[in-house]
Amino acid sequence: xxxxxxxxxxxxxxxxxxxxxxxxxxxxxxxxxxxxxxxxxxxxxxxxxxxxxxxxxxxxxxxxxxxxxxxxxxxxxxxxxxxxxxxxxxxxxxxxxxxxxxxxxxxxxxxxxxxxxxxxx
Amino acid sequence: xxxxxxxxxxxxxxxxxxxxxxxxxxxxxxxxxxxxxxxxxxxxxxxxxxxxxxxxxxxxxxxxxxxxxxxxxxxxxxxxxxxxxxxxxxxxxxxxxxxxxxxxxxx
Numbered sequence: 001x002x003x004x005x006x007x008x009x010x011x012x013x014x015x016x017x018x019x020x021x022x023x024x025x026x027x028x029x030x031x032x033x034x035x036x037x038x039x040x041x042x043x044x045x046x047x048x049x050x051x052x053x054x055x056x057x058x059x060x061x062x063x064x065x066x067x068x069x070x071x072x073x074x075x076x077x078x079x080x081x082x083x084x085x086x087x088x089x090x091x092x093x094x095x096x097x098x099x100x101x102x103x104x105x106x107x108x109x110x111x112x113x114x115x116x117x118x119x120x121x
Numbered sequence: 122x123x124x125x126x127x128x129x130x131x132x133x134x135x136x137x138x139x140x141x142x143x144x145x146x147x148x149x150x151x152x153x154x155x156x157x158x159x160x161x162x163x164x165x166x167x168x169x170x171x172x173x174x175x176x177x178x179x180x181x182x183x184x185x186x187x188x189x190x191x192x193x194x195x196x197x198x199x200x201x202x203x204x205x206x207x208x209x210x211x212x213x214x215x216x217x218x219x220x221x222x223x224x225x226x227x228x
Contacts, residue, residue, distance in 0.1 A: 044219060044221050044222060045165070045208060045210075045219035045222075046219075047215075047216055047217040047218065047219070058215055060215075060216040061216065062216065094164055094165075105153045105212045105213070106212060107155040107167055107170040107210075107212060108155070108157070108165070108167065108210070109167040109170075109176065110164075110166075110167075111164035111165055111166070112164060113163070113164055114164050
């Protein structure tokens with residue numbers, strides 16, 4: 001059974017860097033695409049980006065290059081860093097595996113349970 | 122970016138009712154459309170991928186259809202555990218985008 005579990009600080013100060021880790025169990029991170037997605041009342045569900053085991057990354061341009069996703073296959077986990085945060089980055093952050101039957105398309109399954117992050121001084 | 126528009130944003134229905142939710146893409150996305158169910162305080166859960174293929178263990182009362190820009194999610198006979206919020210998501214191009222959600226409430 002594939003499971004994902006997010007962890008990280010629940011409170012981050014404005015202008016600082018948000019850091020989250022997603023530990024994967026039940027499957028190797030040397031396969032699949034590994035994604036971060038966030039959800040806030042104001043913006044709904046927003047895709048942040050993904051990393052592939054080869055090191056290929058793809059980010060949502062709306063984040064203006066503030067996001068960095070990295071992968072540690074030795075620990076079977078991947079991470080998100082989001083710099084220069086503001087109150088608008090307050091959200092529940094989910095990690096998710098993307099299953100791709102075709103190289104360019106897939107779906108998210110499963111998701112982690114979510115990590116609530118508040119940006120406030 | 123491809124905009125995904127869901128309608129209605131919410132609906133009230135009774136157990137046993139047939140429910141239909143619509144998702145429209147701002148451009149053609151072939152059948153690269155996925156549906157998720159989310160219950161309060163929980164992560165979204167995959168229901169349907171490729172517009173019409175049920176994920177393993179999803180009850181057959183759920184069905185999906187459509188191609189191009191217009192898609193529907195139907196629940197043939199609403200059950201108590203189906204009261205939740207449903208989201209569509211396009212996988213045609215990045216940035217990947219989601220619909221705003223449809224909340225299905227008890228009448």
